[in-house]
Amino acid sequence: MSPQPVSTLKGFAVTFRQILKKPITQQYPEERRPLYPRFRGRHRLWTHENGLEKCVGCSLCAAACPADCIRVVAAENTPDNRVSAGERYARIYEINMSRCIFCGYCELACPFDAITLGNEFELSEHNRDDQIYTKDMLLAEPMKKIPIADPAIFDTPIPYYKSDS
Amino acid sequence: MEPWWISLIKAAIIVNLVMVTFAYLTWLERKGLGRLQNRYGPNRAGPFGLLQPIADLVKLVRKEAFAPSSAIAVPYILAPIVSMFTALAAFSVIPWGPGWRIYHWNVTGEVVNVPISLLLIFALGSIGIYGFIVGGWASESKYSLLGSMRTCAQLVSYEVSLALSVLGVVILGRSLSLVDIVHRQGTTLPFVVPQFVGLLVFFFAGIAETSRAPFDLPEAEQELVAGYHTEYSGMRWGLFQTAEYINLITLSGLMVTLFFSGWHGPWNLGPIWFLLKLLGVLFAFIWLRATLPRLRYDQLMRFGWKVLLPVATINALVTAIVVAAT
Numbered sequence A: 001m002s003p004q005p006v007s008t009l010k011g012f013a014v015t016f017r018q019i020l021k022k023p024i025t026q027q028y029p030e031e032r033r034p035l036y037p038r039f040r041g042r043h044r045l046w047t048h049e050n051g052l053e054k055c056v057g058c059s060l061c062a063a064a065c066p067a068d069c070i071r072v073v074a075a076e077n078t079p080d081n082r083v084s085a086g087e088r089y090a091r092i093y094e095i096n097m098s099r100c101i102f103c104g105y106c107e108l109a110c111p112f113d114a115i116t117l118g119n120e121f122e123l124s125e126h127n128r129d130d131q132i133y134t135k136d137m138l139l140a141e142p143m144k145k146i147p148i149a150d151p152a153i154f155d156t157p158i159p160y161y162k163s164d165s
Numbered sequence B: 001m002e003p004w005w006i007s008l009i010k011a012a013i014i015v016n017l018v019m020v021t022f023a024y025l026t027w028l029e030r031k032g033l034g035r036l037q038n039r040y041g042p043n044r045a046g047p048f049g050l051l052q053p054i055a056d057l058v059k060l061v062r063k064e065a066f067a068p069s070s071a072i073a074v075p076y077i078l079a080p081i082v083s084m085f086t087a088l089a090a091f092s093v094i095p096w097g098p099g100w101r102i103y104h105w106n107v108t109g110e111v112v113n114v115p116i117s118l119l120l121i122f123a124l125g126s127i128g129i130y131g132f133i134v135g136g137w138a139s140e141s142k143y144s145l146l147g148s149m150r151t152c153a154q155l156v157s158y159e160v161s162l163a164l165s166v167l168g169v170v171i172l173g174r175s176l177s178l179v180d181i182v183h184r185q186g187t188t189l190p191f192v193v194p195q196f197v198g199l200l201v202f203f204f205a206g207i208a209e210t211s212r213a214p215f216d217l218p219e220a221e222q223e224l225v226a227g228y229h230t231e232y233s234g235m236r237w238g239l240f241q242t243a244e245y246i247n248l249i250t251l252s253g254l255m256v257t258l259f260f261s262g263w264h265g266p267w268n269l270g271p272i273w274f275l276l277k278l279l280g281v282l283f284a285f286i287w288l289r290a291t292l293p294r295l296r297y298d299q300l301m302r303f304g305w306k307v308l309l310p311v312a313t314i315n316a317l318v319t320a321i322v323v324a325a326t
Helices: A004-020 A060-064 A105-109 A135-139 B004-036 B052-062 B073-093 B117-138 B142-165 B167-173 B178-187 B196-209 B234-259 B271-291 B297-325
Strands: A043-045 A070-076 A088-096 A115-117 B100-102 B105-107
Touching (some): A004 B004, A060 A070, A105 A115, B004 B052, B004 B073, B004 B105, B004 B271, B052 B234, B073 B117, B117 B142, B117 B178, B117 B234, B142 B167, B142 B196, B142 B297, B167 B297, B196 B234, B196 B271, B234 B271
Antiparallel strands (some): B100 B105
């Protein structure tokens, strides 16, 4: 420890040296860090390979939702209007994104893996009504692509905090 | 003697120049502070964030000037105006150039040359403090009142040291007129050399007087809501903030005039030298803000009364004795 006035002057040298360095700030919209592979973002509804929806309108996701943001109205499949693989399908499937807390319980509750949480997180809108995502929006391929980190870095059998390295 | 309208034109030019300097001082401060702290600072509005002051102004003007219903209307509205007016008026006596002969008029390098200009600056500064005190009191809010008490205690304490620290310069310059002091420094050394202690005291008291870090207890943005301007918003708050920054510019200009020989410099560049020196001093203020943590209130008062005031007094006495002896 140097005496107080000297260390104060040293502090001035420390701050001045920072001018010559490149700032460490990441300029977010231009510079995006890859996401953690298990990041829970906006939901996605899935279809089978033959085009039928996986969702059968059972409302288990809505029941599991702690934020009560999912609304499912089911309807019967008919021979000339077959939407899903099961007996019934979701006529209305809405998620209110302004209520959703991205806990992933819907994903866990779903018996057919019809709903999963994706990686998209830039969900701002000018209007609250636009925060309600309809079935078409959830079925569609997400428009924004965000780089995702290699899962091999993270999904190791031994958690990183227990391993030696 | 120049006709009155030349002074008027010069006053208009100086007011606008000071306002532009203020606007880009905020940009410079945020940018410089950012780089000193290893980040970018404003870089979204325009190239290098150069339009940021304009964006800030538009935002402030459009914002609702909310006033508490219990506020005492006239002083509440008048307080920021008084602060702003005194801050702007104080710059009028600072000489920024040697004076020129344009057509057949002699145009001097300052708006007015009053024989007691140094006293005038301090007097205007003291009136400006009323803006802060009255503003806090008229808001009828306990936080504003406490904030204004804190502000005025600090400003009044440090004003004494500030005024005493320039006494040495006045003795050496043998005048209270800034124009004469600058002319005298042109013939001899800049007064930094004989008055280095005075410069240090002036610098520290100046930081406290413009309430900037590490003496920014009136506002203490990380710890308190705000100081005397808690109940101000929109452009009224903006006027207080402008006044604070213009006081900083005036004080830096005064420092350049008193200690760094004002507009004097090689190759007779006049105002350019003044501006460069001013920028240097302003950078020192920004650098200081980026480096030092805030003082505690008792430390602030102790430093003001037990360190700065005796040092300023001894400096003035020693200068007086040396000048009288030689």
